[in-house]
Amino acid sequence: MGRIDGRVAFVTGAGAGIGRAAALALAREGARVMLTDIDAEGGRATAAMIAAAGGEGQFRGQDVTEEDRWAELMTRTLTLFGRLDILVNNAGIAIGLPITEMSLDQWNRQLAINLTGVFLGMKHAIPAMRTQKPEGSYRGGSIINISSVAGLVGSAGLAGYCATKGGVRLFSKAVAMECAAAGDGIRVNSVHPGIIDTAIWQKMDAGGIVTAIVGEGSNAPPADAIAAIGTPLGFAGLPQDIADGIVFLASDESRYMTGSELVIDGGWTAH
Ligand SMILES: NC(=O)c1ccc[n+]([C@@H]2O[C@H](COP(=O)([O-])OP(=O)(O)OC[C@H]3O[C@@H](n4cnc5c(N)ncnc54)[C@H](O)[C@@H]3O)[C@@H](O)[C@H]2O)c1
Numbered sequence: 001m002g003r004i005d006g007r008v009a010f011v012t013g014a015g016a017g018i019g020r021a022a023a024l025a026l027a028r029e030g031a032r033v034m035l036t037d038i039d040a041e042g043g044r045a046t047a048a049m050i051a052a053a054g055g056e057g058q059f060r061g062q063d064v065t066e067e068d069r070w071a072e073l074m075t076r077t078l079t080l081f082g083r084l085d086i087l088v089n090n091a092g093i094a095i096g097l098p099i100t101e102m103s104l105d106q107w108n109r110q111l112a113i114n115l116t117g118v119f120l121g122m123k124h125a126i127p128a129m130r131t132q133k134p135e136g137s138y139r140g141g142s143i144i145n146i147s148s149v150a151g152l153v154g155s156a157g158l159a160g161y162c163a164t165k166g167g168v169r170l171f172s173k174a175v176a177m178e179c180a181a182a183g184d185g186i187r188v189n190s191v192h193p194g195i196i197d198t199a200i201w202q203k204m205d206a207g208g209i210v211t212a213i214v215g216e217g218s219n220a221p222p223a224d225a226i227a228a229i230g231t232p233l234g235f236a237g238l239p240q241d242i243a244d245g246i247v248f249l250a251s252d253e254s255r256y257m258t259g260s261e262l263v264i265d266g267g268w269t270a271h
Contacts, residue, residue: 002030140185
C-alpha cells in the first residue's frame with residue numbers, strides 16, 4: 001500500500017531536479033501523475049523513469065505562464081485520470097543579478113514563471129478539486145507550492161528571486177484561508193528548500209552570483225560551494241530531501257496542516 005494510493009497528482013517543472021524527484025516519489029507512493037515541463041526531453045525522461053519503476057505517469061509540454069495551456073491540461077488530466085488530488089507548483093527559475101543590473105524583461109520573466117505560474121496553477125486546479133470532496137470528508141485536495149529559503153530571508157544578488165518566493169509564501173497562506181473559509185477541504189502549503197543540488201545553480205551562476213559569494217578559486221560545484229559556507233549541516237541537500245516533504249504534504253499524514261511553511265534547509269534559516 002502506498003501513502004497516496006488512488007490519488008492523482010499534477011507536477012510542474014517535472015523534467016529535472018526537485019520536480020522530477022517529486023513526480024517519482026508521488027508515483028512510488030501510489031499516485032498517478034500528470035507531469036509537465038517546458039523541457040520535453042527532460043519531461044519524457046521522467047515519465048519513462050516512472051514507467052520503469054512500475055508507476056503511472058503522463059508527460060505533457062507546458063509553459064506555466066500560459067493560461068490557456070493550464071485550462072487544457074486540467075481538462076486533459078480529468079479526462080485521462082478522472083480526478084485531481086494533488087498539485088505541486090514547482091517550475092521555477094533563478095536569476096542571480098543585483099537589482100541595479102536586472103532588466104525589466106528579466107524581472108518580468110522571473111515573476112511570470114515563479115509567481116504568476118503558481119497563481120494560474122491554483123486558479124485552474126481548485127475548481128477541479130472542488131468537484132470531488134466526498135460528503136463529510138476533510139480531504140478535498142493538497143496544493144504544494146515550492147517557495148525557497150529565499151522566501152523567508154533576504155539574499156544579496158537574488159532580490160528579484162526573493163520577491164517571487166516571498167510572494168509564493170504569503171499567496172499560499174491567503175489561498176489556504178480562502179479554501180478553509182469555503183469548506184472545500186483543500187489544503188495549501190509552501191515548501192522552503194535550502195541549497196539543493198540541482199541544475200538551477202549552474203543556470204544561475206551564468207550571472208556570476210555564486211563566484212561573487214564564495215570567491216574566486218573554488219572548484220566545487222556551485223550548490224556544494226554555497227552550502228559549505230552557509231548551511232549549518234555543511235552540505236547541499238538532494239532533490240529527494242524535498243520530495244520526501246512533498247509526499248508528506250500530499251498525504252493524509254499532514255491532514256491538519258494548511259497555510260504552513262515546510263522548511264527543509266539543513267539549518268540555513270535557523271541562525
Ligand atoms: N535547487 C535549489 O537549491 C532550490 C532551493 C530553493 C527553491 N528551489 C525551487 O525549487 C523549484 C525547482 O527547482 P530545481 O532546483 O529543481 O531547478 P531545475 O532548474 O533543476 O528544474 C526546474 C524545472 O522547471 C522547468 N521550467 C522552467 N521554466 C519553466 C516554465 N516556464 N514552464 C514550465 N517549466 C519550466 C525547467 O525546464 C526545469 O525542468 C524551483 O521553483 C526553485 O525555485 C530550488
